[in-house]
Amino acid sequence: MGPEVIVIGGAFLIMIVELFLPEPQKKISPWLAVVALIASATVLATRLGATVTTYSTAAYVVDGFGSIFKLVILIATLLVILLAIADRSAESLPYEYSYLVLFATGGAMIITSGVDLVTLYVGLELLSIASYILVALYRKSARSTEGGLKYLIIGSIASACILYGLSFLYGVGGSTNLGQIGINLQSGWTNYSGILYLSLGLVLVGIGVKVSIVPFHLWTPDVYEGAPTPVTAYLAVVSKAAVFAFFLRVFIWVYGQKFGQWWDIIAWLSVITMVVGNVGALAQRNVKRILAYSSVGQAGYLLLPFAAVGTSTLLNDMWQALSSIAFYLFAYMFMTIGAFAVFAKVAEASASEDIDAFAGLYKRSPFLASMMTLFLLSLAGLPLTAGFVGKFMIFLVAFNTGQYWLGVILFATSAIAFYYYFGILKAMFTREPAGDQERIKSSPTLIVVVALCALATLALGIVPAPLMDLLNGLRWFG
Amino acid sequence: MADVLLLLVLIPALAALLIMALSSKATGMIRAVGLLGALIPAAFAIAAYAAFNHGATGAIGATALQYPFTVRWLAVANAFNMLTLHIQFAFGVDGVSMPLVVLVGVVSTLSCVRSFRITERAKSHYVWMLFLTMGLYGVFAASDLFTFFFFLESTLVSSYFLISIWGGERRHYAATKFLIYRGFASVVLLAGLIGLAYTFAAQAQSVSNSVVLPNAPNFLSLSISQLIAEVQLIQLPAATQNVLFLVFLLAVLIEEAFVPFHTWLPDTHENSDTGTNMMIGGALMKIGLYVLLRFGAELLPLGLQHYATLLAVLGVISILYGAVVAIASRDWRRLIAFSSISHMGLVLLAIGSLQAIGIQGAVFMLVSSGLLTALLFFTVGAQADRTGTFTIANLGGLSKSLPVISGVMLVAALGSVGLPGMSGFISEFSLFVGSFTTFPVLSALGTLGMILAALYLLYAMQRTTFGPVETRVTEMPDASAVEYVPMVVLVALVVLIGVYPDVLGNVVHGTAQAIAARIGG
Numbered sequence: 001m002g003p004e005v006i007v008i009g010g011a012f013l014i015m016i017v018e019l020f021l022p023e024p025q026k027k028i029s030p031w032l033a034v035v036a037l038i039a040s041a042t043v044l045a046t047r048l049g050a051t052v053t054t055y056s057t058a059a060y061v062v063d064g065f066g067s068i069f070k071l072v073i074l075i076a077t078l079l080v081i082l083l084a085i086a087d088r089s090a091e092s093l094p095y096e097y098s099y100l101v102l103f104a105t106g107g108a109m110i111i112t113s114g115v116d117l118v119t120l121y122v123g124l125e126l127l128s129i130a131s132y133i134l135v136a137l138y139r140k141s142a143r144s145t146e147g148g149l150k151y152l153i154i155g156s157i158a159s160a161c162i163l164y165g166l167s168f169l170y171g172v173g174g175s176t177n178l179g180q181i182g183i184n185l186q187s188g189w190t191n192y193s194g195i196l197y198l199s200l201g202l203v204l205v206g207i208g209v210k211v212s213i214v215p216f217h218l219w220t221p222d223v224y225e226g227a228p229t230p231v232t233a234y235l236a237v238v239s240k241a242a243v244f245a246f247f248l249r250v251f252i253w254v255y256g257q258k259f260g261q262w263w264d265i266i267a268w269l270s271v272i273t274m275v276v277g278n279v280g281a282l283a284q285r286n287v288k289r290i291l292a293y294s295s296v297g298q299a300g301y302l303l304l305p306f307a308a309v310g311t312s313t314l315l316n317d318m319w320q321a322l323s324s325i326a327f328y329l330f331a332y333m334f335m336t337i338g339a340f341a342v343f344a345k346v347a348e349a350s351a352s353e354d355i356d357a358f359a360g361l362y363k364r365s366p367f368l369a370s371m372m373t374l375f376l377l378s379l380a381g382l383p384l385t386a387g388f389v390g391k392f393m394i395f396l397v398a399f400n401t402g403q404y405w406l407g408v409i410l411f412a413t414s415a416i417a418f419y420y421y422f423g424i425l426k427a428m429f430t431r432e433p434a435g436d437q438e439r440i441k442s443s444p445t446l447i448v449v450v451a452l453c454a455l456a457t458l459a460l461g462i463v464p465a466p467l468m469d470l471l472n473g474l475r476w477f478g
Numbered sequence: 479m480a481d482v483l484l485l486l487v488l489i490p491a492l493a494a495l496l497i498m499a500l501s502s503k504a505t506g507m508i509r510a511v512g513l514l515g516a517l518i519p520a521a522f523a524i525a526a527y528a529a530f531n532h533g534a535t536g537a538i539g540a541t542a543l544q545y546p547f548t549v550r551w552l553a554v555a556n557a558f559n560m561l562t563l564h565i566q567f568a569f570g571v572d573g574v575s576m577p578l579v580v581l582v583g584v585v586s587t588l589s590c591v592r593s594f595r596i597t598e599r600a601k602s603h604y605v606w607m608l609f610l611t612m613g614l615y616g617v618f619a620a621s622d623l624f625t626f627f628f629f630l631e632s633t634l635v636s637s638y639f640l641i642s643i644w645g646g647e648r649r650h651y652a653a654t655k656f657l658i659y660r661g662f663a664s665v666v667l668l669a670g671l672i673g674l675a676y677t678f679a680a681q682a683q684s685v686s687n688s689v690v691l692p693n694a695p696n697f698l699s700l701s702i703s704q705l706i707a708e709v710q711l712i713q714l715p716a717a718t719q720n721v722l723f724l725v726f727l728l729a730v731l732i733e734e735a736f737v738p739f740h741t742w743l744p745d746t747h748e749n750s751d752t753g754t755n756m757m758i759g760g761a762l763m764k765i766g767l768y769v770l771l772r773f774g775a776e777l778l779p780l781g782l783q784h785y786a787t788l789l790a791v792l793g794v795i796s797i798l799y800g801a802v803v804a805i806a807s808r809d810w811r812r813l814i815a816f817s818s819i820s821h822m823g824l825v826l827l828a829i830g831s832l833q834a835i836g837i838q839g840a841v842f843m844l845v846s847s848g849l850l851t852a853l854l855f856f857t858v859g860a861q862a863d864r865t866g867t868f869t870i871a872n873l874g875g876l877s878k879s880l881p882v883i884s885g886v887m888l889v890a891a892l893g894s895v896g897l898p899g900m901s902g903f904i905s906e907f908s909l910f911v912g913s914f915t916t917f918p919v920l921s922a923l924g925t926l927g928m929i930l931a932a933l934y935l936l937y938a939m940q941r942t943t944f945g946p947v948e949t950r951v952t953e954m955p956d957a958s959a960v961e962y963v964p965m966v967v968l969v970a971l972v973v974l975i976g977v978y979p980d981v982l983g984n985v986v987h988g989t990a991q992a993i994a995a996r997i998g999g
Binding site for chain 2: 362384418464465
């Protein structure tokens with residue numbers, strides 16, 4: 001429980017410290033958050049190979065599944081906070097974000113390790129409520145407030161759906177502990193299948209909203225566009241990863257017993273998410289919206305391995321699917337945060353979020369242009385980048401389980417995605433900078449964030465073996 | 479000498495990285511590094527060609543590829559049926575790919591010489607040129623499905639930037655069209671490659687009890703030499719081969735700009751600068767047919783046999799359509815593009831003939847057409863630098879003001895037409911001997927294409943170089959010393975192959991025989 005305690009304790013500490021600090025000194029609060037995150041990640045890393053432990057009458061379990069997702073969440077949050085420090089947009093981000101992000105991260109970490117319905121829901125709500133505030137943090141911006149309100153309303157409805165579904169689960173299962181419910185449901189499926197499928201549907205709808213699966217994704221472009229860029233990056237990576245952990249945990253432990261009967265729902269959701277997410281980006285001019293639709297498509301890729309193992313009875317396939325999802329989350333984290341970091345700087349320098357802001361970037365900042373090229377090529381899935389290895393591993397899962405059609409759609413939508421990523425590349429390299437041609441100077445913090453993400457993207461693309469071995473050797477559920 | 483193929487790929491890449499580190503203002507240094515980055519691998523390629531072992535090819539076995547080089551990258555456990563997939567970078571050449579590698583060397587070096595004329599963003603131009611060179615070497619030298627696809631994609635990205643930055647009026651449109659068409663072809667090709675690897679693996683696993691296979695029990699392999707070795711042993715069912723062949727055929731038709739997927743090529747050529755045109759017309763446009771030979775003919779023989787007539791018909795359609803539209807072309811670059819489509823149709827017809835002499839003629843035509851297309855683009859570009867126009871109607875009487883350039887242009891045109899003594903003649907002769915054996919009627923229609931070639935090329939030449947002087951600029955400097963180099967080299971190579979075909983034939987012969995033996999010709 002150490003990592004969570006450090007994060008949430010740190011959040012409280014920063015909240016109090018920030019309250020009493022005078023205005024000019026408030027800027028150390030995000031750095032305090034960075035310290036808390038690094039400490040938490042260190043504690044987590046030392047515990048990575050440890051045996052599975054359960055806490056407080058099994059409301060919480062520390063296993064490989066939880067630890068890997070927590071690693072993703074912590075690294076992503078660290079990069080997002082560094083990005084927020086570097087982001088000198090026209091409206092300065094109020095320093096409350098330092099502890100709000102930490103609270104949200106704490107909630108995310110609770111989700112990944114919870115095995116009790118109540119714990120899971122508390123974590124989900126902690127993550128969600130902190131996120132609602134984070135989106136609306138630019139108090140004077142109408143778009144930010146609009147985004148925050150949309151996210152609040154839709155997110156609350158989603159949480160309510162999830163709670164309703166979980167309540168049915170409790171009703172049939174007789175306990176709030178997932179393991180216990182799993183045991184009790186052996187007979188429940190035949191007697192109460194109607195209620196259980198209703199519960200499955202409700203939870204799926206709620207999770208679909210939060211992870212931006214089509215057709216529940218409609219809030220994503222508006223909220224991503226309105227939120228401050230570091231918060232968008234946070235939503236795109238951490239929020240998605242945590243709710244995915246929720247989804248996998250509940251569905252594998254509880255509903256998974258009858259997976260063979262309803263797996264095609266997940267498969268079709270994955271397919272339409274991939275298609276709509278990638279096709280929807282084609283018409284966009286605002287780069288933030290392009291990245292929003294792109295992340296909707298990526299949610300489809302993440303869903304694919306889980307859908308593919310629906311027809312298989314081999315446990316090995318399930319572990320392979322989880323490995324590929326985890327690897328893709330790592331790859332996705334680095335390339336998405338990197339892309340958002342470059343975008344934040346360019347949008348601030350050109351005072352525009354349109355593709356035109358990127359025009360002639362090769363001249364204004366060769367560093368940012370080449371880094372953005374790397375991230376875009378990784379998002380598109382070109383070899384030697386992390387995105388390619390991630391997509392390849394997902395593709396292998398589809399092939400191994402015989403679901404060739406899923407693999408085909410993965411490739412087809414990736415090819416479509418090429419087009420809009422190349423639109424940004426084209427603007428960067430082939431067009432001349434508009435108006436003022438002054439060079440863009442990036443602050444050291446931004447260079448660190450972008451360089452770290454780029455290095456990780458290349459490293460995972462060229463030598464993925466260390467991470468792949470770690471994931472293959474992981475004891476997921478003990 | 480064993481690692482020569484790796485050097486072919488590494489040296490352009492390193493030169494490109496070196497150029498990226500130079501300042502944009504050091505134009506002399508950039509051109510020097512760029513030229514060396516293309517010249518040194520070309521020299522290695524020619525040395526490897528000279529040392530090529532003619533007798534070693536033709537064996538059905540894993541030793542058919544020469545200068546093999548492999549570097550392991552990833553091992554993915556449980557990729558299919560609990561088999562491990564080894565992803566690696568593997569290189570090796572045989573009689574079909576060796577001449578194409580040398581072609582890449584020649585064309586890339588001469589394109590870099592031509593690109594001395596580029597003054598704006600010269601640094602980026604050479605960087606992309608060298609990455610394109612690296613990609614082309616990698617495509618032809620690859621002996622592994624993954625390596626092949628990786629380098630194919632890198633040619634796609636490099637060409638896109640070359641077209642859209644230094645191109646003509648509608649360069650963005652042309653570059654996007656190029657990307658969409660070839661990107662789609664790449665996706666189809668990828669599906670074909672994956673299908674190939676997996677069907678071979680599944681079939682190998684099922685017959686492994688009765689047949690001794692090379693590299694057993696590593697059935698899942700992306701290595702082309704292993705797949706070739708397995709072809710006769712595992713006997714993939716005809717239905718599977720037919721389906722896979724159709725997938726590859728679709729990709730080839732789009733990549734090679736055969737009718738009706740050809741519309742991107744004239745737009746690309748019309749809107750690119752001369753150096754890029756030389757690379758695309760001279761080297762990039764040979765990849766499609768190389769795919770057909772390597773994956774279609776060598777790995778899916780039953781599929782090729784089944785669809786031989788379809789290939790011949792599509793070939794003849796491209797021959798005639800390309801030739802007819804070339805007659806009507808107003809722009810020199812579009813004319814060369816359609817001429818290229820027409821000549822590639824000849825190659826398709828030859829491959830469909832399933833004859834050894836036909837396949838040998840096909841490879842000859844690939845090399846010859848590459849050299850002649852590059853030469854044509856170069857001379858046309860050279861005269862356009864001076865007259866300012868590519869439109870044939872606005873040209874005339876160039877032989878008076880530009881005797882050398884128009885002279886070489888005439889040589890190139892005659893070579894394309896198939897004048898004996900030049901490479902075009904021996905190529906067309908060989909492939910028609912092959913195709914008349916199998917498809918007499920279609921080949922007769924194909925020879926019509928040769929007559930039409932004479933028509934459009936000589937008519938365009940007559941309007942350009944002879945006749946009254948149309949252009950307003952009369953005082954034009956003829957070819958400079960730097961421009962002599964590409965012209966002399968290309969003409970020399972074309973004439974060399976024309977009068978002494980064995981220089982190419984010795985290398986191609988063995989592999990052509992082996993391929994024909996496999997497809998039952």
